[in-house]
Amino acid sequence: MTASSGAAGFWSYTHRDDESEEGRIRRLATRIANEFEAITAEELHVFLDKEDIKWGDEWRNRIDSALTGSTFFMPIITPRFFKSEECRREVLTFSGHAASLGLDELLLPIMYIDVPGIHKDTVPDEVMALISRRQYEDWTQLRLEDENSPQYRQAVHRLAGRLVEILERAAEVEPPPVTLTEEPDPEEEPGMLELMAEAEAALPRWGETMTEFSETIQVIGDATTEAVAEMERSDSRGAGFAGRLRATHQLAERIKEPVERMEDLGVQYSTELVKIDPGVLGIIRQVETEGAETAESEQAKEFFKTVRELAQNGRRNMESFQEFSDSLQGVSGLSKSMRPLIGKMRGAVQQVMDGQAVIDEWERRIDEVSG
Template identity: 40%
Template sequence: MSGATGFWSYVHADDTTEGGRITRIAEDLAAQYEMITTEPISIFVDRSNIEWGQEWRAVIDSALASIAFFMPVLTPRYFKSRECRREFTEFALRATQLGVRELVMPILYIDSPLLSADEPDDELVALAKSFQWEVWTSRRFDSPESTEYRTAIARMAERLAKATAQAETVEVIVPPDEATVDADDSPGFIDRVVRAEQAMTEWAATLTSLQEPIVAVGEVTKAAGERVTEADRRGAGMAGRLEVFRQLSEDLSPHADSIQELGNSFASQMNDVDSGIQAIFDQAAEELRDESNPQLPEQLATFVDQLRTLAGAANEGLGALQGMVDAIAGVENQSRSLRPVLRKLRLGLTVLIDGRDVMNSWVARGEELLGDVAA
């Protein structure tokens, strides 16, 4: 048995909400797999990493000859993420075509009414239901040291070992014309690029609108800190702090609502922009293969430079929000009255921070294409 490669597909905001427990499952699964099989395994958990993009394209563009598996962590937010939807659809289609569906192993992490429908309207939900799930809805509350958690990890590792071993015995036959998949109802290249241009304008407006509530949160929080210091100076004790927290919750609430609403708009717009940029890359890859556009390498280099500048600005601007998220997580459980508004605020900010990963993935894919040109 050769070493396996896997892709852990999940929403980063879900992992943040769970305190890193979703990525912890991937780490524990890899360790258990290696102990069972004595074989190495690589599970990619960060789609913004250039290695993810390189491995992903290698797997999707090949006949999955080197064993690769896909484990989507299903939550309500998973089905709203364009990046997650694209990953699941691409890999599932490829695995089905090649007769290795056992390499797709969804993990049901949080149940949803979407998944309960006998005939779901969402095509991805219907696709997900066609695979055998690992149900984790109860296990996610177990301690990683508990017998129940460790047993579930071991069972998943054994299933993965069997699936990879079985896939190695399958005689893969690549369909003669993979372009025959019916995509009449899907948006075309121009549709996706035009929508991306529109979304980019909306996206810029959303980011501008976010500045006011984010600044307000900083000011309100700073004022609350000063009141805590004053209460401590007066010897008001924990009762004094609790009163400050109650007022802080009230003061933060409208700003948290704004950030959550604008964050959701940002995510939707980001999905549309991502679709357009991926369409540009897909067409560029095709033109590079048939060498139909001599000016393309120079045009592509300019485009990637623009994306690199955009991603750099995002890493600097959105990266500053990470400190705010970390600070919120540190005080979230100090007051019952403060907890709901801080959780809403943290989740709204995390959606924005996740945008960095998408932009970094654009740069990674662009650099990969430029590397192909230079090779």
């Protein structure tokens, strides 16, 4: 049996967390796989090392061939996890594909270390919100148990048993109808043309959001430049740290409103993209299934062209957004009045980068289908 034909689990974690745990995270994956095999007499192929080419190849094979029904994605949730761009991108990618197939349950998070804010009713971070909505496994206390203790071994057995149950249910699931609307008309299922038209209408709005996001960053950057100049003038007058502190407080007051707007735009951008992601992936899969020679082939080409343009434009912005986010690190120590604002700005940039990861996945699948 090859890895692609059997059940598989992709283990997503930060290497620093595993190092801090002295390898316990990787050992947990192995224990679960062994227990799964003991229960089913079938192997659970576990992919652990993202630096191994097999991890990436198998990840793409599983998603592209719609074999998600036999593929688990198990993120090991810690505070560090949400700071990893790679881990965040994996959650978004798998979540969209699983939802497009009606298989959300195959995204099975393990809450390894409690994350502040994840249990709130409203979670502004879209990746964190995706995790909080799942029926995750709580390992926050079990991670403190001896690995050979009865409690730990029983928990491994329960988790392996849950994987078996999920696979059994997944085998009976039919992919949901492709839809981009939250409340589709139950009497009239939209066709591909309607779906593409709806998505295409949304794409310019995201482009406009990016334009406003860039303009807001420029406003904040200009205000920061003026504040630095004021600090230099203050130093020349011999005002010392008191003068610098006054200029910093003035800067914090000036950028408060644009920072709030920047935060709103970031949340809006990633939330809307994640919401429509399963529908767009469904459209791409539908085109792939029906082939290029369909009545909608020309419209599909136009839709794909629009998505590619959005992806390319977004990537042009990403470098400057990342530079802006990195520059905030040096400002964070100026004054406590700046710290909450800096946190919001960095969070907003991360949300936009998350959204770009969703669009990049659309483009990747479109390239494969078109090629």
